[in-house]
Amino acid sequence: MDDPRPRSPEDVTPAASPDDATARRDHLLVERALDGELGAFNQLVEAYQDLCHSLVARMVPDPDQASDAVQEAFFSAYRNLRSYHGPSFRGWLTRIAINAAMDLQRARKRRPVSPYPELDDESWQPPAGSDSDPETIATTGERQRVLVAAMGAIAADQRTAIVLYDVEGYDYSEIAAMTGVSLGTVKSRIHRGRLALRALLADRMELFRS
Amino acid sequence: MGHVPDHTPAAAAVEHAALIAALDAGDLAGIERDRAATLVGTCAGCASLLADLSVLRAATAALPAVPRTRDYRLTDADVARLRPPAWGRLVGWLGAPRSKVRPLAGGLAALGIAGLLLSTTPGFFGQAAMTLSTTGAPVVAPGDAGGAGAAREVSPQLSTAPTTQAVPGATPGPKAVPVPSPAAAGVPAPTAPPSAGVLTGPAAAATPGSSGFSSDAGAMDSASKAGLPDASQGERNAALTPASEPATPDRTLLLVLSLALLAAGIGLFVANRVLRHRAQA
Numbered sequence: 001m002d003d004p005r006p007r008s009p010e011d012v013t014p015a016a017s018p019d020d021a022t023a024r025r026d027h028l029l030v031e032r033a034l035d036g037e038l039g040a041f042n043q044l045v046e047a048y049q050d051l052c053h054s055l056v057a058r059m060v061p062d063p064d065q066a067s068d069a070v071q072e073a074f075f076s077a078y079r080n081l082r083s084y085h086g087p088s089f090r091g092w093l094t095r096i097a098i099n100a101a102m103d104l105q106r107a108r109k110r111r112p113v114s115p116y117p118e119l120d121d122e123s124w125q126p127p128a129g130s131d132s133d134p135e136t137i138a139t140t141g142e143r144q145r146v147l148v149a150a151m152g153a154i155a156a157d158q159r160t161a162i163v164l165y166d167v168e169g170y171d172y173s174e175i176a177a178m179t180g181v182s183l184g185t186v187k188s189r190i191h192r193g194r195l196a197l198r199a200l201l202a203d204r205m206e207l208f209r210s
Numbered sequence: 211m212g213h214v215p216d217h218t219p220a221a222a223a224v225e226h227a228a229l230i231a232a233l234d235a236g237d238l239a240g241i242e243r244d245r246a247a248t249l250v251g252t253c254a255g256c257a258s259l260l261a262d263l264s265v266l267r268a269a270t271a272a273l274p275a276v277p278r279t280r281d282y283r284l285t286d287a288d289v290a291r292l293r294p295p296a297w298g299r300l301v302g303w304l305g306a307p308r309s310k311v312r313p314l315a316g317g318l319a320a321l322g323i324a325g326l327l328l329s330t331t332p333g334f335f336g337q338a339a340m341t342l343s344t345t346g347a348p349v350v351a352p353g354d355a356g357g358a359g360a361a362r363e364v365s366p367q368l369s370t371a372p373t374t375q376a377v378p379g380a381t382p383g384p385k386a387v388p389v390p391s392p393a394a395a396g397v398p399a400p401t402a403p404p405s406a407g408v409l410t411g412p413a414a415a416a417t418p419g420s421s422g423f424s425s426d427a428g429a430m431d432s433a434s435k436a437g438l439p440d441a442s443q444g445e446r447n448a449a450l451t452p453a454s455e456p457a458t459p460d461r462t463l464l465l466v467l468s469l470a471l472l473a474a475g476i477g478l479f480v481a482n483r484v485l486r487h488r489a490q491a
Contacts, residue, residue: 042283049282050275057276067280074282079292147269166270191231197270198262208265 026089034081041081045074048090052097058163059101061152066101073100095178098160102179105156143207150200158193165190230256234263304478305485311478319475325468329461 026047032040052070060066073096077084084092151159160179164170165186170178175186201208226249232238233246249256284292294302303309 038284038286038289045283050278053278053280053282054275058273063276063279066276071280071282074284075288075292078284078289079294143269144273147266147273151270162270166267167273187232187235187237191228191235191237194234194263194266195227195231197266198259201266205262205265208262208269 022090023086023088027086030081030084030089033078041078044089044093048093049074051090052093055094055163055168056097056101058151058167059098059156059160060104061148065104069100069104070097072104073097076100098164098178102156102160105160139207139210146201146204146207147197150197153200154193154196158189158196161186161189162193162197226253226256227259230259231263234260234267301485304481305488309482311482315475315478315482317475318471318478322468322470322472322475325464325471329465329468 026044029040029044033044049070052073053066056069056073057063057066060069073093076099077093077096080096086092151162154162157179161175164175164178165172172183172186176183179186181189198205229238229242229246229249233243233250238246250260251257304311
């Protein structure tokens with residue numbers, strides 16, 4: 001007889017979704033890593049290190065600290081691999097990376113460091129599309145530079161919510177589960193974060209309107 | 211004092227901004243959405259805010275991925291460093307969701323409670339010890355360490371008269387009277403007068419079996435009745451006290467052991483609970 005109780009996603013093992021080739025591959029790699037095969041775990045690292053770095057680098061403004069947080073996230077994932085029960089290794093790892101970034105931001109709040117050292121470097125330019133003319137590249141670069149700077153200036157919890165929602169594309173409920181707050185809190189953080197960004201960029205809005 | 215609504219222009223602006231931000235995110239419905247739409251239609255600042263939020267949202271979503279500058283693959287040295295130490299493995303075992311910690315904790319606590327109940331049950335030890343003495347088990351008086359009867363073991367045949375007649379030799383402590391004891395020599399003393407405080411009958415049979423202390427207590431009682439000069443009243447009271455209380459060394463040992471088991475069980479349970487909560491957090 002089927003259990004009528006609703007099941008959370010954590011209750012579903014990776015084998016329950018055999019159609020997902022990525023999940024199946026991840027599950028096999030996790031099993032081999034649990035058997036002590038370091039190469040299998042490193043295959044998982046190769047598959048997800050760009051994703052994790054991109055996510056954490058948006059949440060943690062300092063690049064070195066962001067790299068440290070990502071490394072710590074992979075260390076933590078390796079240490080706690082036995083606690084992974086599916087369904088998505090990507091989701092599980094993303095949550096670990098977010099926690100590592102949030103821990104780092106909390107520590108940073110206690111010991112503030114100079115944010116965004118790359119902003120002191122006038123030669124730094126964010127990457128732009130390859131099919132743009134020089135003026136557009138310059139405008140896009142400047143827009144991204146000031147936006148990244150403003151992102152680093154808003155509250156860490158608001159920045160995390162905005163990055164997860166606008167940049168990474170998670171929905172409200174996923175963000176609520178990842179960050180351990182209510183749905184309303186997630187919405188509120190996103191709204192307040194966008195208003196804070198707009199206040200910080202009030203005199204540079206022509207860059208974005210154009 | 212109740213909450214007083216803030217109707218200042220600044221408060222209204224903050225409220226309107228929050229409403230516009232919610233409208234931009236698509237999180238409004240019904241009356242709230244109508245109200246926000248009215249604001250946007252009637253207030254130029256609100257309309258400008260909505261447009262700015264929209265372009266900022268688009269610009270944020272279009273932010274390029276930050277290029278990775280480090281390879282995060284683990285090395286053998288990393289793995290060796292990440293291997294948890296012994297205490298880490300212990301903590302992991304204690305906090306594991308499906309470990310045997312909880313059944314073990316429950317078993318230890320149950321044993322502790324059972325031991326506590328047994329040790330506090332009146333008469334349990336007395337009956338058990340009496341059963342032992344009547345079945346021929348040797349009974350050693352704990353107070354005989356320095357006395358003449360240090361090596362005395364009461365045989366089933368000598369469990370009544372010889373023991374009770376060995377009154378002078380059974381006097382505890384270094385102040386024992388150096389009177390030649392028939393019991394110490396293993397010789398019965400049939401000439402000992404009953405009026406000298408010798409326990410006879412059922413009391414004499416039961417007293418050595420109830421506990422070692424009661425055997426000495428009986429001896430002390432006899433000594434006092436015999437008027438021995440070296441047994442002070444305090445010593446006599448000290449010797450008499452254990453016989454009047456149910457506590458025995460065996461009972462104390464069981465009590466301590468039970469408390470230790472109970473504490474261990476509760477400790478394991480609490481550790482498991484705390485570590486699991488921490489892991490979930």
